[in-house]
Amino acid sequence: MANTASQYIQHHLQSLTFGQLPAGFERVGAHGESLGKLTEPTWTIAKTSAEAHAMGFWSLNIDSIFWSVFVGFIFIGIFRYVAIRATSGVPGRLQNAIESIIEFVDTSVKDGFYGKNPLIAPLALTVFVWVFFMNLLDLIPVDWIPGLSTLAGIPYMKIVPSADPNITMSMSLSVFILMIFFWIKEKGIKGMFGDLALHPFSSNNLILQILLIPINLVLETVSLVAKPISLGLRLFGNMYAGELIFILIAMVGWPQLPLHFGWAVLHILVITLQAYIFMTLTIVYLSSVHEEH
Numbered sequence: 001m002a003n004t005a006s007q008y009i010q011h012h013l014q015s016l017t018f019g020q021l022p023a024g025f026e027r028v029g030a031h032g033e034s035l036g037k038l039t040e041p042t043w044t045i046a047k048t049s050a051e052a053h054a055m056g057f058w059s060l061n062i063d064s065i066f067w068s069v070f071v072g073f074i075f076i077g078i079f080r081y082v083a084i085r086a087t088s089g090v091p092g093r094l095q096n097a098i099e100s101i102i103e104f105v106d107t108s109v110k111d112g113f114y115g116k117n118p119l120i121a122p123l124a125l126t127v128f129v130w131v132f133f134m135n136l137l138d139l140i141p142v143d144w145i146p147g148l149s150t151l152a153g154i155p156y157m158k159i160v161p162s163a164d165p166n167i168t169m170s171m172s173l174s175v176f177i178l179m180i181f182f183w184i185k186e187k188g189i190k191g192m193f194g195d196l197a198l199h200p201f202s203s204n205n206l207i208l209q210i211l212l213i214p215i216n217l218v219l220e221t222v223s224l225v226a227k228p229i230s231l232g233l234r235l236f237g238n239m240y241a242g243e244l245i246f247i248l249i250a251m252v253g254w255p256q257l258p259l260h261f262g263w264a265v266l267h268i269l270v271i272t273l274q275a276y277i278f279m280t281l282t283i284v285y286l287s288s289v290h291e292e293h
Contacts, residue, residue, distance in 0.1 A: 005251060010049060012142055012247050015164060016156045017052040018045050019059025027051065047155055061164055068161035071133035079129075101129065105279070112283040115290025117182065120283065127171075128279040131235065134162040135271030138242055139264050142250045162274070163239040165232065172232030175282050179227075183289035195289075196220040231281055238274050242267050 020043050021027070027035040028048060045062075046052035052059065082098045091099065105125045113120050138160045149157035161167040183192045199220065201212045246267075249259045 008251060009244075009247055011156065012146060013158065013244070014049050014052065014156045015061035015158045016045065016063040016154065017055060017059050018062050019043070019052070019055025021051060021054055025051075025054055045155070061158075061166055063156065063158050064161045064164040064167050067137060067159050068130075068134055068167055071137065071161075072130055075126075075129050075133055101125070108280060109283055112280060113287040113290075115186070115287060117286070117290065120286055123178075123286075124279050124283055127282050128275050131162060131171075131278050132272060132275035134160065134167070135239055135274055137161070138163070138239060138246065138267065138271060141260065142243070142246050160239060160243050162235055163243045165236045168236040168239075169228070169232035171235075171278075172228040175231065175285060176228035179285055179289050182286060186290055196224070227281075227285055231278065231285075235274055235278055238270060242270055 020041050021038055023038055023040050026037045028050075029035055046055060046059075078094075079098060082095050086095055102125065105128055106121060109121045109124050140159065145159045146157045149155075158164065183195075187195070197213045197216050197220075198209070199216060201216055203209045203212060245263060246260070249256045249263060252259065
């Protein structure tokens with residue numbers, strides 16, 4: 001259990017990490033007591049942040065994966081429930097809400113995507129609702145789930161997947177992979193290279209155009225690589241900051257309730273806006289690889 005403010009914050013920001021500890025690593029308990037050195041590489045759940053760090057890249061944040069899949073199934077379940085029971089007569093409140101979301105996403109796709117691809121609208125809907133549901137978990141009081149998990153013997157439980165850079169970057173890299181795939185599918189390798197090498201600077205003079213190719217490649221490559229990085233880090237940064245504020249408010253004790261309510265009301269706008277931004281940029285990025293200059 002956390003004894004100081006620093007330990008409390010660290011505990012709530014630490015993910016439940018599963019990975020391999022190297023041989024010779026000295027494990028310690030929750031109170032700093034030595035648990036001995038490992039004689040061989042061991043796959044286990046990290047008991048401290050130091051162990052999570054020692055596990056390196058090939059480790060899994062179990063809590064982030066669980067909660068992202070959990071809200072994903074909730075998203076699928078709600079939409080499937082409405083689809084099965086949809087009526088052409090007077091719709092219920094839930095059907096009205098789902099239809100409004102679909103119309104909103106459809107309008108966003110029509111306004112931001114200028115190619116022809118039947119995947120974009122379903123992808124945009126999935127991105128918007130899934131990211132919104134992941135962000136929505138941030139409104140659950142920060143002590144509830146981690147507290148219950150600690151009682152159950154689980155050392156850490158971070159429930160906001162979008163506050164984990166592994167989740168946000170994996171989503172942004174998925175969008176990036178789709179960009180490359182459709183880029184090549186629509187224009188071929190030659191067309192993709194032409195987009196990178198002949199823009200933004202171009203010339204009708206062949207010699208000058210050849211001289212501009214290296215400059216264009218550097219500029220466009222940097223811009224291309226920055227897209228998935230900025231897409232993932234933007235969502236992570238905003239949600240991580242929001243979660244940290246909730247944790248700081250929780251440290252106040254019982255007087256936190258009005259502060260928590262006030263920040264939660266404001267944060268509803270943040271979580272919705274971040275889901276919308278992630279969806280919009282996904283549409284814009286995929287539109288850019290379908291466009292002809």
